[in-house]
């Protein structure tokens with residue numbers, strides 16, 4: 001199963017080997033539990049481990065393999081981030097995709113050797129979503145052949161970029177490029193922020209940390225202002241766009257090609273979200289098979305809480321989602337790598353499809369991951385609320401994904417633009433022009449679902465039902481939009497008035513893609529036992545998801561009330577079938593205790609002993625009487641006694 005999850009037997013084996021090596025290297029372990037550290041201590045601890053890793057990485061992993069690097073990172077540095085998180089996640093990808101060969105030769109080896117630390121600085125205090133209204137400017141000075149970066153007012157301060165505040169000395173900065181008073185829109189520039197020797201901010205740069213966040217606090221998300229700060233013309237990233245010495249602008253082959261670093265993260269973060277969901281579920285499911293509370297049969301002893309159907313219903317559909325996201329994520333990464341290769345050689349024809357797909361997936365996956373992790377926390381009762389479970393940190397980091405790389409509603413609306421264009425093709429009889437991801441929109445569906453009517457139909461009837469609801473909602477939302485325009489409404493006003501319906505279409509389309517990715521994967525599996533276990537999970541997935549969106553299929557009679565009862569019964573049937581495998585389905589992800597960082601979710605299951613040990617190690621328990629008591633509470637009580 002681990003081979004299915006991680007892509008191959010070799011990958012699963014390598015992960016095990018890496019975890020085993022790390023287990024033998026105490027210098028790479030947290031020196032004490034992270035929740036007991038202050039933010040400064042955590043940042044220091046992370047930097048300590050990061051520098052050891054830089055020295056010893058070659059002994060542990062193949063540093064050129066991103067999957068090994070990612071696993072090493074999760075084990076040693078963990079999900080709260082590290083001082084170089086954005087260096088790998090966005091700075092290097094931005095340079096790789098947007099810098100010319102010559103620029104890459106100059107900067108990439110230095111970045112890869114970690115001679116310099118970089119980040120991706122785009123969002124500002126006043127604008128994150130609407131890139132056209134970013135306010136930082138890069139004005140070309142023909143006389144000196146330099147760009148002058150400037151922050152015209154407080155809202156133009158860069159705000160949020162990870163590791164910008166304290167760790168990075170370089171950044172890819174996105175600014176509006178102005179040449180001879182003409183604004184060419186947002187473009188990426190390579191900018192040095194700090195002196196390479198002293199790490200002091202360079203003159204003209206104002207920089208710092210934006211303060212503590214809900215989670216992810218090892219990362220120093222930062223602010224940055226420029227006061228007429230000059231950089232050479234050749235620091236504009238020039239793979240696709242060029243500015244010649246005389247100010248001549250050579251436009252890129254696609255208007256949005258400079259957005260590729262965002263698409264990179266949107267594609268890669270899906271499996272990251274699956275991992276976080278599976279981690280939280282691993283903790284909750286292990287704990288649920290240790291925790292005994294109450295009886296189902298009063299004549300029997302107390303049961304493990306995992307025996308309760310409500311507990312299974314809370315956890316198992318999310319186990320199925322974690323697998324579904326992992327499989328859909330792996331497909332998306334493959335597609336992304338393909339499109340990136342094409343883009344580098346000038347073929348930009350697949351960019352729109354990839355953008356639409358990743359926009360929908362990042363939104364649905366992050367939202368459902370958040371839901372699943374929060375349910376996992378509640379499934380652990382009171383102990384889930386303790387930082388000892390570590391679920392709150394996993395939750396905080398995961399739901400950051402609902403916001404970063406494009407706020408979820410906004411990204412769903414990006415996919416909706418693509419769906420509406422596709423609907424227009426269907427309506428004008430040009431279905432043959434639909435891309436493969438939306439081809440179903442042009443296919444006539446049956447009048448009613450045949451779920452429960454065709455024995456052994458596999459998942460075909462389910463997929464058809466998902467296709468039906470997605471198609472119907474897309475055409476309905478598109479009709480609403482076109483109708484408003486026909487009535488004379490301006491395009492943007494009409495769009496806004498339909499946006500809730502449009503986003504519903506985007507979600508349904510994306511959920512269909514996730515179901516199909518899961519079906520594709522299960523169909524490929526040769527090992528009978530693995531196939532059986534995953535088929536059960538897939539049964540739960542399709543029935544649970546369909547129940548969740550049933551209103552769309554009920555309202556036009558595609559599904560009947562009796563079919564809904566059938567689907568509900570299937571959910572209960574598969575909850576029971578999955579119960580014996582539940583812990584194994586999560587243990588198969590093979591998270592080590594070091595990586596999980598959870599007292600509640602440890603492999604040994606010694607929950608109570610470990611919780612007591614953890615509580616005793618709380619810094620508050622170093623003394624029996626705190627100074628807050630001697631200084632304030634004791635005098636107060638004494639005064640009251642007089």
Ligand SMILES: CC/C=C\C/C=C\C/C=C\C/C=C\CC/C=C/C(=O)SCCNC(=O)CCNC(=O)[C@H](O)C(C)(C)COP(=O)(O)OP(=O)(O)OC[C@H]1O[C@@H](n2cnc3c(N)ncnc32)[C@H](O)[C@@H]1OP(=O)(O)O
Nearest residue numbers: 089128129131132256259268269272351355404405406417
């Ligand atoms: C590798 C990682 C591995 C694992 C990660 C795991 C865990 C992660 C843990 C921690 C987190 C780590 C890092 C977090 C880092 C976060 C970084 C950031 O957040 S960076 C900032 C991100 N910002 C955004 O995403 C901004 C969102 N806004 C936009 O993208 C755009 O403004 C928007 C698309 C909304 C609109 O663009 P605009 O240019 O204004 O639009 P316009 O109306 O002119 O055009 C729309 C037109 O353009 C098409 N389009 C838009 N984008 C693309 C694209 N990327 N590719 C192709 N086409 C694009 C769009 O479809 C539309 O086309 P049509 O007109 O409809 O034809």
Ligand SMILES: Cc1cc2nc3c(=O)[nH]c(=O)nc-3n(C[C@H](O)[C@H](O)[C@H](O)COP(=O)(O)OP(=O)(O)OC[C@H]3O[C@@H](n4cnc5c(N)ncnc54)[C@H](O)[C@@H]3O)c2cc1C
Nearest residue numbers: 120121122123127128129160161162400403404405406409
């Ligand atoms: C943990 C974290 C890490 C980050 N890291 C980075 C980084 O490394 N580099 C970087 O540059 N940035 C980073 N960001 C910033 C992030 O990319 C932005 O916060 C994000 O893109 C959302 O933009 P915003 O804050 O402007 O939200 P807003 O756009 O202000 O969103 C507020 C509300 O307005 C709604 N809204 C906005 N526009 C529309 C619209 N057109 N239609 C409908 N509704 C709309 C949204 O849906 C939302 O409900 C990070 C953010 C976080 C939380």
